[in-house]
Every structure is written in C-alpha cells, then in structure tokens.
Amino acid sequence: MTFLDSAVWGGKFCSDGWRHSPARQPVTEPATGDRLGTVGVATAEDVDRAAARAAEAQRAWAATSPQRRAAVLRRAGELFTEHAAEIEDWLVREAGSVRSKAGFETGLAIGECFECAALPAHPQGEVLTSEDARWSLARRRPAGVVGVIAPFNFPLVLGLRSVAPALALGNAVLLKPDPRTAVSGGVVITRIFEEAGLPAGVLHLLPGDGAAGRAVVEAPEVRVVSFTGSTPVGRAIGERAGRLLKRAHLELGGNNALVVLPGADVAKAASAGAFGSYLHQGQICMTTGRHIVHESLVDEYTAALAAKADALRVGDPAREDVALGPLIDRGQLERVHGIVTDSVAAGAKLAAGGEIDGAGYRATVLTGLTTDMPAWREEIFGPVAPVVSFSTTEEAARIVNDCEYGLSVGVLGDVGTAMRLADRIDSGKVHINEQTVSDEPNAPFGGVKASGTGSRFGGPAANVEAFTETQWLTVRPDIADYPF
Structure with missing residues (x-):
C-alpha cells in the first residue's frame, strides 16, 4: 500500500477518522478526463458535526506542550520530504501541474511545515505598563476552530499555509478543498498530519460544494475563516463572516x-x-x-x-x-x-x-x-x-x-x-528585477484593494495575528481595595 492509496480515502471524508459518504464525487485528470478515484462529499450536517467535534478536540490540543505541537509540524515536514514523489504525481495528474511546478509546490509545503514548527515557541504576548499596582499582560491565545477554504491552482500549499500555522498555534481546523483537487489539496494534507501524530478530531477534511463551504463559514464554533480564491466568492464570504462577527482572511484575485x-x-x-x-x-x-x-x-x-x-x-x-x-x-x-x-x-x-x-x-x-x-x-x-x-x-x-x-x-x-x-x-x-510570482513561507503574503484583506499569511507576525486572539490579563498580589 502506498502513502496515498485510495483504499484509505476512496469514497470517504475525514472527521474523527475516515468516514464513508453516501455522496461521492469523481477525482478527474484534466488532461485526459480519466477518473483517478472518488472522494466522499461532506454535507452541511457533516460540517456541523465536525465543527462541534473540532471545538471539543481543540482545547486539549491547545493545552498540549509547545514542543509537542512543534514535533508534529516537524514530522509533517519530514513526511512531505519522504513522500514527495507520490505527492508530486498527484499534483501533476489531478491539478494539471507540470513536473517542475509540482516539485516547487511540494518544496514550499516542506518549508511551510518547518517554518511553522517554530511558532509554538514564538513569544505569545507582551508585558504592558499599568498605572495600577499590578502586572498587565497582552497574551495571544488560539482563536479556536479555523475554517480553511482552499483553491485548485496550488491546492497543496494554498491549503497548507493556513492549516499548518493554525495547528501550530493550538487551533483545530476544518479544511474544505476545491472539489476539483480534493486529493492533492485535501487528502494529502490530512494523511500527512494523521501520520505525523496529530490527535484525532483536530483536523477535519470536508470536500464538498458551495453548501459545505457556507456551512464552514456559518458554523458557530468557527471563529476565523481563511479563504483563498476568487474575488466575487471572497466578497460573499467576507460579507457573511462580518454579519456573524467572525474574522475572514481573504486572499483573492490579481491582475x-x-x-x-x-x-x-x-x-x-x-x-x-x-x-x-x-x-x-x-x-x-x-x-x-x-x-x-x-x-x-x-x-x-x-x-x-x-x-x-x-x-x-x-x-x-x-x-x-x-x-x-x-x-x-x-x-x-x-x-x-x-x-x-x-x-x-x-x-x-x-x-x-x-x-x-x-x-x-x-x-x-x-x-x-x-x-x-x-x-x-x-x-x-x-x-x-x-x-x-x-x-x-x-x-x-x-x-x-x-x-x-x-x-x-x-x-x-x-x-x-x-x-x-x-x-x-x-x-x-x-x-x-523579478517577475510577479514569488512566495516564501517566512515572508508576509497578501494583497490590497480587490486582492484581499492584506498580509495574513507567511512569517510569524502575520500567522500569529491571523490565527490567535489577544487577551488582556492583569494580576495583583492581593485583592484590590474598592470604594463599595
């Protein structure tokens, strides 16, 4: 059996283990139209159940030691290296990538995991001054459950660049890849973290159509939505997330x-x-x-x-x-x-x-x-x-x-x-003195105007801001005196 053998994922999605789905969609090779397999389709109800389970699993994962979380990310990078050839084959056949592009994308995935392995040890806040006799701290805490909706063009790295930092910082993740690249943009990532030792329930793979995507955005447990895709869809997600008072990180189109x-x-x-x-x-x-x-x-x-x-x-x-x-x-x-x-x-x-x-x-x-x-x-x-x-x-x-x-x-x-x-x-x-296509895991990435909501990917500063919340914490040596 190979690492990505369809016996593991065929006709299934992953939510607390690989689950058979009554609804399935073909995995198609765009160059020939040949069928490469099938994946299970997650319904809105499946997304709701996954979100509830993710919220439960997230608390234990956030309490896991920084070194343990870092070890999972490092092992993920090693697994991407070990299985690079098989992953590249899927990028070539399912996403229509030429071989050099597939190798470049896999290399970015390796770098992303190793870069994010440093995030658990990154400073998670700062000491503030205070007019009162107390310690005053601003500390970063995991956002909770992060919804990741990823596109077809660089399906592996454009999903992973949100999944990896979100996991490293103690969040759980719902991943909805583009249906056209559900293996290279979903199964690959899920299998990597499964083998890297990520606890069950922390990462859920939910292939599906627009209804599944809407359910990811609307699930009450999801506090941050990370979307990469077209500007029209990004506008709709941003509008819906805003009405629900959720943060949406939108990396959209470009000309x-x-x-x-x-x-x-x-x-x-x-x-x-x-x-x-x-x-x-x-x-x-x-x-x-x-x-x-x-x-x-x-x-x-x-x-x-x-x-x-x-x-x-x-x-x-x-x-x-x-x-x-x-x-x-x-x-x-x-x-x-x-x-x-x-x-x-x-x-x-x-x-x-x-x-x-x-x-x-x-x-x-x-x-x-x-x-x-x-x-x-x-x-x-x-x-x-x-x-x-x-x-x-x-x-x-x-x-x-x-x-x-x-x-x-x-x-x-x-x-x-x-x-x-x-x-x-x-x-x-x-x-x-370079052309326009460039990306590195440690560099901030994002656009302005109709290209999105700024740099929310890449580098510790952007990742920590994207996938954590700030909490103000004060501490006194004794209970304070009050006039009432």
Missing part, C-alpha cells in the same frame, strides 16, 4: 503588472515575463497579467516574448515533457479563449498563440490593446500576456494602479528608478 523600464536587458526581461505569465498555464493569483513596457523597448520585447510563447509546448504533463499542461476544466479553457477572442474582435492583435490545444491553451501574446478590453481589465487565469507601452515612470505608475486589484508587481531595470516607482505603487508585494 498583476510587470513593468519593463528603459535600458532593461530585453532577453532577460522577456524570460521573466514568460515565466510570470505562463507558469502553471497562468492559473496563479500572482500571474503576470499585464506587461507594461517602455516605448523604446516594446517592439523588441514583444517579439522576444512571442518567440518564447511559440516555443512552449502544450500537452499532458503526466506523459510528456511539456511546458504547459491542461487548464483545470473545459469551462475555464473556454472562458480564457473567450476573453482572447473578444479582445481581438475589439481590436487587439495576436503576436502568438490564441488557440485551444487539446485540454490546454497555447501561450498567448496580445498587443494593440486599450485599457477597456477584457484581456487587460480582467483576471484571465490562463496563459495570456497582454502588452502595452508607456513613456514616463509617472505614466507607468498610473497604468499599474489603474486596476481594481493590488497583489503583486514586478519592475525590471534600473534599481533606483524601480525603487522610486515602487513607492508609488498600490500593491501587497513589489519585486524589483
């Missing part, structure tokens, strides 16, 4: 800009731009969705980028050595193609690509755009690189900021100019 300054190395800039737009078929919130190139370089850059796009092979990453795998499903494939064709009909020009290729989409470069075209205004979530030019840094800043999103920006070229431009950019992340 990220790459600015190529005058004098930049065009060959290197085009390589960076291609990586930013075409990694994982452009299905990344940090994907480079807008290329803003100085007018002195725009023709040369566009030609270089188009040549790279034309050379990128599309296919089945489980069976071929390809640069681009499939899009997650037919609906997304047709949506991407519709945005491209609508933009071309409005006057944009194709410099490369623009075609469906089996279950994938050819790497595409668009020029001649106006800022009201869908390929420029919308988050495409596909391998499409729209290019426009600018003449001054002031104009570049205006174009970057003229967008509802604010997640990630890359600036290529002279560092001094790039630094001055960075000071004028509204974005959660700015990368100078």
Whole structure:
C-alpha cells in the first residue's frame, strides 16, 4: 500500500477518522478526463458535526506542550520530504501541474511545515505598563476552530499555509478543498498530519460544494475563516463572516503588472515575463497579467516574448515533457479563449498563440490593446500576456494602479528608478528585477484593494495575528481595595 492509496480515502471524508459518504464525487485528470478515484462529499450536517467535534478536540490540543505541537509540524515536514514523489504525481495528474511546478509546490509545503514548527515557541504576548499596582499582560491565545477554504491552482500549499500555522498555534481546523483537487489539496494534507501524530478530531477534511463551504463559514464554533480564491466568492464570504462577527482572511484575485523600464536587458526581461505569465498555464493569483513596457523597448520585447510563447509546448504533463499542461476544466479553457477572442474582435492583435490545444491553451501574446478590453481589465487565469507601452515612470505608475486589484508587481531595470516607482505603487508585494510570482513561507503574503484583506499569511507576525486572539490579563498580589 502506498502513502496515498485510495483504499484509505476512496469514497470517504475525514472527521474523527475516515468516514464513508453516501455522496461521492469523481477525482478527474484534466488532461485526459480519466477518473483517478472518488472522494466522499461532506454535507452541511457533516460540517456541523465536525465543527462541534473540532471545538471539543481543540482545547486539549491547545493545552498540549509547545514542543509537542512543534514535533508534529516537524514530522509533517519530514513526511512531505519522504513522500514527495507520490505527492508530486498527484499534483501533476489531478491539478494539471507540470513536473517542475509540482516539485516547487511540494518544496514550499516542506518549508511551510518547518517554518511553522517554530511558532509554538514564538513569544505569545507582551508585558504592558499599568498605572495600577499590578502586572498587565497582552497574551495571544488560539482563536479556536479555523475554517480553511482552499483553491485548485496550488491546492497543496494554498491549503497548507493556513492549516499548518493554525495547528501550530493550538487551533483545530476544518479544511474544505476545491472539489476539483480534493486529493492533492485535501487528502494529502490530512494523511500527512494523521501520520505525523496529530490527535484525532483536530483536523477535519470536508470536500464538498458551495453548501459545505457556507456551512464552514456559518458554523458557530468557527471563529476565523481563511479563504483563498476568487474575488466575487471572497466578497460573499467576507460579507457573511462580518454579519456573524467572525474574522475572514481573504486572499483573492490579481491582475498583476510587470513593468519593463528603459535600458532593461530585453532577453532577460522577456524570460521573466514568460515565466510570470505562463507558469502553471497562468492559473496563479500572482500571474503576470499585464506587461507594461517602455516605448523604446516594446517592439523588441514583444517579439522576444512571442518567440518564447511559440516555443512552449502544450500537452499532458503526466506523459510528456511539456511546458504547459491542461487548464483545470473545459469551462475555464473556454472562458480564457473567450476573453482572447473578444479582445481581438475589439481590436487587439495576436503576436502568438490564441488557440485551444487539446485540454490546454497555447501561450498567448496580445498587443494593440486599450485599457477597456477584457484581456487587460480582467483576471484571465490562463496563459495570456497582454502588452502595452508607456513613456514616463509617472505614466507607468498610473497604468499599474489603474486596476481594481493590488497583489503583486514586478519592475525590471534600473534599481533606483524601480525603487522610486515602487513607492508609488498600490500593491501587497513589489519585486524589483523579478517577475510577479514569488512566495516564501517566512515572508508576509497578501494583497490590497480587490486582492484581499492584506498580509495574513507567511512569517510569524502575520500567522500569529491571523490565527490567535489577544487577551488582556492583569494580576495583583492581593485583592484590590474598592470604594463599595
């Protein structure tokens, strides 16, 4: 039996052990349409029961010694290392990842666990001054039960980056992965922590549809909701959580800009731009969705980028050595193609690509755009690189900021100019002389504007704030005297 053998999880969800479900959904390979297995679907009633059990188990887990919790996280990192090849196979087949992306994602998962293993020993508060004769403390305590709703594109790491710190800090977790990646975004995480020694009842895997997601948000025991996904769904979750007086950490969409300054190395800039737009078929919130190139370089850059796009092979990453795998499903494939064709009909020009290729989409470069075209205004979530030019840094800043999103920006070229431009950019992340896709477990991650509610992931400060509550505690040596 392998670590992820379907005999363990087939037709089941996990809530105090693996439970058979009368409702099941297929696990499908997007490149071929083949069925890889089935997972159990959790109903709203299943979520409610899991939330009650999680609240019960959480108190004992929070009382577990910091070193014991740290040991579970360290062992999880070791298990990710030991089973990396099998996990990567699932990321390739179920999520449509090319092999290098799958390896990168698994590596991030390993780093996330080891980084979070330090959280139990992190300072959990501070000593405050007081006008009275007492000790005054602000201490951090686990929030309680955390609901994690994760997407399909980087299913492993985008679920784990909330699950791991929440567990490390003494919370219980309800995990609802995207139904299209329930194994690599759910079963994998659950099996890892199960084998790492996490007590029963602390982590619940609840694959399901929107009804299960709503139940996670609405369960009274859930005090924090961590959602990664589209902006429209994030708005709905944030609204519902607000009415229930719960915290919602929302990491949402992006239409990220790459600015190529005058004098930049065009060959290197085009390589960076291609990586930013075409990694994982452009299905990344940090994907480079807008290329803003100085007018002195725009023709040369566009030609270089188009040549790279034309050379990128599309296919089945489980069976071929390809640069681009499939899009997650037919609906997304047709949506991407519709945005491209609508933009071309409005006057944009194709410099490369623009075609469906089996279950994938050819790497595409668009020029001649106006800022009201869908390929420029919308988050495409596909391998499409729209290019426009600018003449001054002031104009570049205006174009970057003229967008509802604010997640990630890359600036290529002279560092001094790039630094001055960075000071004028509204974005959660700015990368100078790098493209827009970058993440490390110890770095704060998050966006502004329609990209979310700020940096709530990565690094001890963000994680402690995200998954704990602050309690004021005072202590006197004797009972105080009062005038009544």
